[in-house]
Amino acid sequence: xxxxxxxxxxxxxxxxxxxxxxxxxxxxxxxxxxxxxxxxxxxxxxxxxxxxxxxxxxxxxxxxxxxxxxxxxxxxxxxxxxxxxxxxxxxxxxxxxxxxxxxxxxxxxxxxxxxxxxxxxxxxxxxxxxxxxxxxxxxxxxxxxxxxxxxxxxxxxxxxxxxxxxxxxxxxxxxxxxxxxxxxxxxxxxxxxxxxxxxxxxxxxxxxxxxxxxxxxxxxxxxxxxxxxxxxxxxxxxxxxxxxxxxxxxxxxxxxxxxxxxxxxxxxxxxxxxxxxxxxxxxxxxxxxxxxxxxxxxxxxxxxxxxxxxxxxxxxxxxxxxxxxxxxxxxxxxxxxxxxxxxxxxxxxxxxxxxxxxxxxxx
Amino acid sequence: xxxxxxxxxxxxxxxxxxxxxxxxxxxxxxxxxxxxxxxxxxxxxxxxxxxxxxxxxxxxxxxxxxxxxxxxxxxxxxxxxxxxxxxxxxxxxxxxxxxxxxxxxxxxxxxxxxxxxxxxxxxxxxxxxxxxxxxxxxxxxxxxxxxxxxxxxxxxxxxxxxxxxxxxxxxxxxxxxxxxxxxxxxxxxxxxxxxxxxxxxxxxxxxxxxxxxxxxxxxxxxxxxxxxxxxxxxxxxxxxxxxxxxxxxxxxxxxxxxxxxxxxxxxxxxxxxxxxxxxxxxxxxxxxxxxxxxxxxxxxxxxxxxxxxxxxxxxxxxxxxxxxxxxxxxxxxxxxxxxxxxxxxxxxxxxxxxxxxxxxxxxxxxxxxxxxxxx
Numbered sequence: 001x002x003x004x005x006x007x008x009x010x011x012x013x014x015x016x017x018x019x020x021x022x023x024x025x026x027x028x029x030x031x032x033x034x035x036x037x038x039x040x041x042x043x044x045x046x047x048x049x050x051x052x053x054x055x056x057x058x059x060x061x062x063x064x065x066x067x068x069x070x071x072x073x074x075x076x077x078x079x080x081x082x083x084x085x086x087x088x089x090x091x092x093x094x095x096x097x098x099x100x101x102x103x104x105x106x107x108x109x110x111x112x113x114x115x116x117x118x119x120x121x122x123x124x125x126x127x128x129x130x131x132x133x134x135x136x137x138x139x140x141x142x143x144x145x146x147x148x149x150x151x152x153x154x155x156x157x158x159x160x161x162x163x164x165x166x167x168x169x170x171x172x173x174x175x176x177x178x179x180x181x182x183x184x185x186x187x188x189x190x191x192x193x194x195x196x197x198x199x200x201x202x203x204x205x206x207x208x209x210x211x212x213x214x215x216x217x218x219x220x221x222x223x224x225x226x227x228x229x230x231x232x233x234x235x236x237x238x239x240x241x242x243x244x245x246x247x248x249x250x251x252x253x254x255x256x257x258x259x260x261x262x263x264x265x266x267x268x269x270x271x272x273x274x275x276x277x278x279x280x281x282x283x284x285x286x287x288x289x290x291x292x293x294x295x296x297x298x299x300x301x302x303x304x305x306x307x308x309x310x311x312x313x314x315x316x317x318x319x320x321x322x323x324x325x326x327x328x329x330x331x332x333x334x335x336x337x338x339x340x341x342x343x344x345x346x347x348x349x350x351x352x353x354x355x356x357x358x359x360x361x362x363x
Numbered sequence: 364x365x366x367x368x369x370x371x372x373x374x375x376x377x378x379x380x381x382x383x384x385x386x387x388x389x390x391x392x393x394x395x396x397x398x399x400x401x402x403x404x405x406x407x408x409x410x411x412x413x414x415x416x417x418x419x420x421x422x423x424x425x426x427x428x429x430x431x432x433x434x435x436x437x438x439x440x441x442x443x444x445x446x447x448x449x450x451x452x453x454x455x456x457x458x459x460x461x462x463x464x465x466x467x468x469x470x471x472x473x474x475x476x477x478x479x480x481x482x483x484x485x486x487x488x489x490x491x492x493x494x495x496x497x498x499x500x501x502x503x504x505x506x507x508x509x510x511x512x513x514x515x516x517x518x519x520x521x522x523x524x525x526x527x528x529x530x531x532x533x534x535x536x537x538x539x540x541x542x543x544x545x546x547x548x549x550x551x552x553x554x555x556x557x558x559x560x561x562x563x564x565x566x567x568x569x570x571x572x573x574x575x576x577x578x579x580x581x582x583x584x585x586x587x588x589x590x591x592x593x594x595x596x597x598x599x600x601x602x603x604x605x606x607x608x609x610x611x612x613x614x615x616x617x618x619x620x621x622x623x624x625x626x627x628x629x630x631x632x633x634x635x636x637x638x639x640x641x642x643x644x645x646x647x648x649x650x651x652x653x654x655x656x657x658x659x660x661x662x663x664x665x666x667x668x669x670x671x672x673x674x675x676x677x678x679x680x681x682x683x684x685x686x687x688x689x690x691x692x693x694x695x696x697x698x699x700x701x702x703x704x705x706x707x708x709x710x711x712x713x714x715x716x717x718x719x720x721x722x723x724x725x726x727x728x729x730x731x732x733x734x735x736x737x738x
Contacts, residue, residue: 009724009727009728009731010478010481010482010485010724010727010728010731011474011475011478012472012720013472013473013474013475014474014475014478014481014482014727015720015723015724015727016404016720017442017443017446017474017482017486018482018485018486018489018720018723018724018727019403019720019723020400020401020403020404020442020446021400021442021486021489021490022403022489022495022684022723023399023400023402023403023684023687024396024397024399024400024403042541042542043538043541044541045541045542047542049513049542052541052542053512053513053516056513056516056517056520057516059520059523060516060519060520060523060570061570063527063528066520066523066524066528067528069524069538070524070528070530070534070538073534073537073538318540318541
């Protein structure tokens, strides 16, 4: 250890003053132990940035907190993989993990309460509904993030290219290449958090209705519709840039991609991911809440689909809670209603949560 | 949330009030806040604790007398005022003891007017401990300047989970990706990139090796409560008196004489010295270094970072500035681990680093060159 001596810079008198000031020793708040409940919320991804930073500081300082984090991760994953109705709380104090289960239930209950009261059955897979939800306080924003995460989960809120899709309201053939329609496409995030899109079509393009949507991995979120007039269209998407935490200013050309695609007329069904792992996908109708249960009418007609299925609900930006599993028998023309318990915080009527119906592969 | 600097300014404003009760409240806050500063200033000039206390009392009496014309706009101005006050009281004190004392002996010469603005800027920065330690991390550990505290913590946690706790990379990434609102998603290649960053290895080693006094004391008391368990060479568990002595020495960093006077006649000096020497032998730092070498060994260049001078400057700075440890104690906590890392921390090198505040000087110069952008 050698410290080079330099005579330049501050004098000895100044340095002695600095040393004495440093001796006043106002240590920053030391990272204390972290309650289990907070760890559950950290793993669930429902903490604010500041709260999460506190947890991470505690985990950096304490090996026991890091151990608890990994243990909590395993617990939360086991809760997620247990049908909600079987996620029994048991007698108070019996299980050492009781506190964790209790907190996890609170997370699920809160999400279900927020989406069923704020969305009131509105289809969350349109920007209008998601945007409105995101403005309902911290819980609303988190619920909107959860739905976003369910459909676009591989895309971080802070990075990744902004993939805009655009096309005609109806009758698109898919044969027109985007660059053959628009010669210029620009997007910019305004101070208000709105995203402004400006597009210019080739000279001679006739006036027509166009739409813009966000697309990712073959899923589309309709954003805004407008008219292409005199070869130009300028549209503002309320709060979209702010929601994605995009920096204010023009969106770099490198992070802006666009393609031509159909307007997802059936976006109301976009809130249900269906994963059959082969065969003809079952058709599902809109989910509804009746007597506190989630009812999902569906038709399983392809014999290949027979077997174990499970229904999950996105409850945090990175966690899906299994609601129920089903032993499906396929029958042509028969309508089956899948039913699952939900927390008592749910509101009767159409249900706007992000659902995932998937077939369990044999182990 | 108010910063320490804000709280000091608030105390100064209260003290400037014309309302007596408000002024008294401000004064009591200033006394509490300024006592360590005065102790530090007087430490080199006055060995006796009671002499120092006398001078501190005089200083506060003079501050109280000056209350009617009291007005400060910066924390730097307050500390400079207090330093001048200290110097004047010290001159009076030394003159009463000896006719031959001079200002040079007192090491409290005036701050050159050309430096006042710079000193105030650095003082302002040093009031904020997070900023001070961040500057120290940048200067000594070579941590990058442009990233936020939260991202640094995020990366450090990922490295600890992976290298120290040996968790599978999938588990580490799953934990680190729990919070989706601020950071980029972390995958295997991101994790590899993070843990192979030399400055992060130094940062990780620093956080493993630097222990707070409370933590070290708790460790000593715990291992001494069941000596047979770890073959520590202790014949019996610590007695209550020994525990108290250990607490005074390692948690409150009192000197031997201070501890003796507190404990009275129940323990003699040589017994205390033997206990403290034994405690130093029980320090965990060498073992931590061996473990660190195992943990970071597979990382290319990892072992070199453990022996890098910057890491040991950072350790010394933290023990000196944050824990206010004397050089001997700093040596006890660093020398063995440094040797295990393949370098050395010696009394001579420590003296060079800490005498005349050389580490502080480097840090202040760094701050003045770097500026406050990005903090």
